[in-house]
Amino acid sequence: MLGEIANNFVSNLFQPLLLFFFMGFAIPLLRVPFEFPKALYQSLTIYLLVAIGWHGGELMAELPSSELAVAGGLAAVGFIVNGTIGLSATWILRAFTPMRRIDAVTVGSYYGSDSAGTFVTCLGILAALGLHHDSYMPVMLAVMEIPGCLVGLFLISRLRGSGMDKLGNMPDEPGYLGDANALVADAESGDVHSESYEDTHHSPPVAKSVGAAVAGHRSGALNLKILHEVFLNPGLYMLFGGIIVGFISGRQALVDPHVVEGPNNLFLTMFKGALCLFLLEMGITACQRLSDLKTAGIGFVLFGVLAPVLFATFGMCALHAYSMALGHQFETGTYALFAVLCGAASYIAVPAVQRIAIPEASPTLPLAASLGLTFTWNVTLGIPIYIEIAKKIIEFMPVTG
Numbered sequence: 001m002l003g004e005i006a007n008n009f010v011s012n013l014f015q016p017l018l019l020f021f022f023m024g025f026a027i028p029l030l031r032v033p034f035e036f037p038k039a040l041y042q043s044l045t046i047y048l049l050v051a052i053g054w055h056g057g058e059l060m061a062e063l064p065s066s067e068l069a070v071a072g073g074l075a076a077v078g079f080i081v082n083g084t085i086g087l088s089a090t091w092i093l094r095a096f097t098p099m100r101r102i103d104a105v106t107v108g109s110y111y112g113s114d115s116a117g118t119f120v121t122c123l124g125i126l127a128a129l130g131l132h133h134d135s136y137m138p139v140m141l142a143v144m145e146i147p148g149c150l151v152g153l154f155l156i157s158r159l160r161g162s163g164m165d166k167l168g169n170m171p172d173e174p175g176y177l178g179d180a181n182a183l184v185a186d187a188e189s190g191d192v193h194s195e196s197y198e199d200t201h202h203s204p205p206v207a208k209s210v211g212a213a214v215a216g217h218r219s220g221a222l223n224l225k226i227l228h229e230v231f232l233n234p235g236l237y238m239l240f241g242g243i244i245v246g247f248i249s250g251r252q253a254l255v256d257p258h259v260v261e262g263p264n265n266l267f268l269t270m271f272k273g274a275l276c277l278f279l280l281e282m283g284i285t286a287c288q289r290l291s292d293l294k295t296a297g298i299g300f301v302l303f304g305v306l307a308p309v310l311f312a313t314f315g316m317c318a319l320h321a322y323s324m325a326l327g328h329q330f331e332t333g334t335y336a337l338f339a340v341l342c343g344a345a346s347y348i349a350v351p352a353v354q355r356i357a358i359p360e361a362s363p364t365l366p367l368a369a370s371l372g373l374t375f376t377w378n379v380t381l382g383i384p385i386y387i388e389i390a391k392k393i394i395e396f397m398p399v400t401g
Contacts, residue, residue: 017124020276021379024283036281044278045348046238048120051267051274052138053242058260059135060243061250070328071136074319078144081318081342085311086112086151092307097299099365102159102168106354106361109152110370111307113346114144116235117282121379122340124275126333131387133333142239144341149230149353156358168360226357235348282375289372292364300365304373308343312386315342320393329399335390336383343386344378345370 027034060068090108093099099107119141126133164170165177253260293301319338323330347370354361 015125015128016272016276017121017128017279018379021121021279021283021286024280024285025287025376027284028287034284036284040277041281044274044281045116045235047274048271048278049116049235049238050242051271052116052120052123052141053239053244054246054249054263054267055271056135056138057243057246057248058250058253058264060139061247061254063135067134068136070326071134071139073326074136074322075140075143077318077322078140078315078338078341079147081315082112082114082144083147083151085314085342086148087155089303089307089311090151090155093300093303097297097303099300100168100173101170102156102164102358102361103365105152105155105159106358107366107369108155109148109354110345110347110350110366111311111374112148112151113146113350114141114148114341115344115346115370115375115378116141116239116348117278118340118344118375118378119337120275121279122337122383124272125383126336127272129387131333131336132331133337134331137334137337138239138243140338140341142236142243145236145346145349146230148346148350152350152353153226153230153357164360166360226353229353229356230349233349233352279379282371286371286376289364289368292368293372296365296368300369301373304369305377308345308374308378308382309385310343312339312343312382313389315339316386316390316393320397320399323399324397327399329394332387332390332394335393336387339386339390340378340383343374343382345374347371347375 024036026032060071063071086108088108089111090105093104093107094101097104123133159170162170163179165179167175167177169176249260249263293304316335316339319330319335345366347367351363351367354363354366
């Protein structure tokens with residue numbers, strides 16, 4: 001197995017996808033005066049999400065209803081698995097690192113979501129290796145992005161209810177300033193002396209208005225603005241929109257194949273080239289985020305590298321249990337894609353939710369782990385390892401039905 005992993009790694013190492021990632025990774029190291037245009041990165045992200053959705057929707061249009069039912073069940077499995085991963089990641093970080101509870105919850109919520117960049121990279125590697133996957137996996141990318149957001153919001157609401165201060169510290173943590181909710185309530189009722197009120201206004205600044213977060217807690221952990229950000233963030237919208245348009249167009253193409261000729265030229269032919277440029281930018285960002293790990297501690301660094309393997313393996317075991325229960329054998333590529341959906345960490349959806357709902361948490365530690373460590377691990381060694389683990393699971397526990 002180790003020999004097969006090494007062979008896959010060496011063959012993948014010289015694929016254009018990873019070469020572009022390494023090219024970008026070297027830019028900060030060599031201090032090349034290059035900055036990837038933000039508008040181009042945003043355009044590539046939109047293109048890749050729509051292209052994934054389009055192709056998945058087009059293929060789903062050809063599936064029988066029995067396959068769509070299997071996909072629905074798998075979506076439920078994926079949602080539960082990533083929710084469990086978010087809770088488990090938080091517990092591991094609390095047990096083995098000295099992180100504040102709010103930061104452990106935030107990082108855990110990143111891992112309870114998924115990564116579109118890792119997903120599209122895995123698609124490219126599977127195509128290069130000639131491994132097939134089930135066509136509804138883009139739907140899983142959309143569904144499995146949500147649990148981490150919900151887990152984070154739920155756990156943060158519990159912390160706020162337990163007396164968290166306006167900087168995110170808990171009563172047993174250094175620098176605790178007092179229950180933020182109690183301070184606001186006292187200020188509103190006129191029970192706080194002006195001197196104390198001034199003291200709170202001269203406390204160290206926070207990235208965003210903590211008052212908004214407290215207000216969000218007092219009106220309910222899941223207010224409409226946060227729910228909108230969770231379920232209708234730009235990434236999910238583009239992905240779901242691409243799936244719906246691709247599905248409708250695919251149904252029409254069953255009668256008239258010319259309907260999808262133009263979009264296929266755009267979304268399928270150009271996909272790998274756009275993905276190479278995307279990975280160039282991701283390499284730059286991943287390298288820059290490594291500097292944020294200097295103060296994180298060795299336990300946090302080990303988590304960012306080892307947790308993806310643990311969570312990916314757990315996800316593949318859950319997928320195989322579902323496969324055996326149904327008597328339905330999934331493609332090997334489906335196992336690999338499900339693994340990266342479980343073993344990756346968000347860097348788009350959850351940060352957007354954090355900006356609105358959890359401004360007290362560190363904005364750098366979660367991204368340092370998700371991009372600097374986990375993304376880099378997954379696209380280099382992780383995906384080849386997951387493919388081999390998937391093959392062994394399928395071989396040792398064959399599905400009968």
